[in-house]
Amino acid sequence: MIEELIKAIISHPIILSLVGPFIWGGETILVISILAGQGLFKLWIPVLFCALGMWLADLMWFLIGRIKYLSKLKKINFIHKGYIKAKEEIDRSPNDMFLLVLIKFAYGIGIPILMYLGRKKMTLKEFIIKNSLIIFLWSTSIVIGGWIIGKSSAIAMDKFENIYLAIGLIVTGVIILHIIVRQIKKLVHKFEKKKNG
DSSP: OHHHHHHHHHHOHHHHHHHHHHHHTHHHHHHHHHHHHTTSSOTHHIIIIIHHHHHHHHHHHHHHTTSTTGGGGGGSHHHHHHHHHHHHHHHHOSOHHHHHHHTTTSTTSHHHHHHHIIIIIOOHHHHHHHHHHHHHHHHHHHHHHHHHHHHHHHHHHHHHOOHHHHHHHHHHHHHHHHHHHHHHHHHHHHHHHHHTO
């Protein structure tokens, strides 16, 4: 299964770079970037198409939020839970830009917040401008981090011919990136609390 997935990514990096983040988000960008770092395809592919995939996904949920009578979906249990959590973040957030940053770090509330912004607050033009900037910075950061991890593991394989070292570098790199994301998330929430007094 994993081998088939890797072969599919290598064979069609542009399609998977575009579709992967659209469906699975940041984790897909990291995997594709690690493979790019190992020299399986060019770095510009995840930089450009992963950002585009995330942008299209966010735009889709924003536009779905504008559909009339959508509020009735809140009655569905799993949607209701996400909506309640998202509403808490929306009520505490100082502005729309902060919400767009927050959804990149907080799992489970991104879609309800995007739908909320589509329904109540932002114009389409404002959303496109602000979200494009955030997605570019966010996806580029993940791609660079993943590329460094992939490049390090490729060097370990080429120079030391040690697969365990390569796997260790990948696992360590992913853990470090995960810790960095968690710390950024904490800083975002700390900033939010200060803003709200």
